[in-house]
Amino acid sequence: MTTILNPTITLLQTKIKKSPPYTHQHPHKTSAIRSSLFDEVENLTNRRKILVTTLLGGLGLNVACSPLKAQAEEFKWGTRSFIWERFFEPGLSPEDAVSRIKNTAEGLHSLRHMLETMSWRYVIFYIRLKQAYLKQDMKSAMIMVPEGRRDDYSNAANELVDNMAEFDYYVRTPKVYESYVSYEKTLKSIDNLLGFLA
Template sequence: MGSIVKPTVLCLHHITSSPHKSYPNKTLPVIRASSSSCEEHTNGRRKFLSIVLMGSVALGLQVTPTALAENWGTRSFLREHFFEPGLSPEDAAARIKQTAEGLHSIREMLETTSWRYVIFYIRLKSAYLNQDLKNVMTIMPENKKASYVEKANELVDNMAEFDYYVRTPKIYESYVYYEKTLKSLDDIVALLA
């Protein structure tokens, strides 16, 4: 047993006691282009990109015609979300009225159980409704404000339940909360008139 331990100790002693050789630090040469055409190409890209971005910003800041502004369908989500973030209270009231008309028209999608389209439409319109309901509250008279808040809260709750039952999908409950949502929305439109 002694003969096995001694060579191991000697090998370890030999490994730990060997001097470290130091190698000089070698740096790699920097590779550069032979001409400055690469830099000119990059500058050209930057100029082109800045022109495109400035043009898109300029187009986004232009006033849209009223016919386009009145079209609040699902395809105008990007335009409304990014280029029209804050509507005036009167425009918000108009969008609430158009949302009511739009929700009346999705009955056919519910009857054909097109759940994916109904879910997309509900979520899109509920996001706008939350913003528009808060915005319209600023122009409500004081005597109607309490009933408006009550109906708005009822509408938001009904929309959330409607969204839940469409996602599950439970057909009867979806119809029940669809009708409740329509009633709440019609009450709010009546308050706005």
């Protein structure tokens, strides 16, 4: 077997040795042009692929997020709504203020899961967001309360503000047991306040 391979190898070696040397000292410019054109075409197809992927991905996210948008519209709270309500709708009607206080109460009741998972940053964000316009809503909703119960309503509103400030403090520290206790106090005081508005 070695005898067959040896003559083949020697023939290849002689062909390599007998090939003429390169006559041109400069490389061909056409190959550089061809490769740059090929790179441009390849870049163009890559750009098209990226563009199509981005557009289809955006459409897919839009379809997937449509139930979330509907849910956000239902609750109507968040950073964008806070900015809108704070600067462009400063005076809400008493009925709207009462409904926003009820939405805040529902949101506070659903905050328990975040406390259990110790998501302190989200809890702080939510509390401060709600504190920002809850005082104004309580002032607007005072018109809905009968004259004889307004003193009790203002005491309940002050208690709610104090409890939310205490809750914010304990979440910032973060002290777990005290956070739960102040959270329960806040829930009790907001339910007491809603009793006046019902």
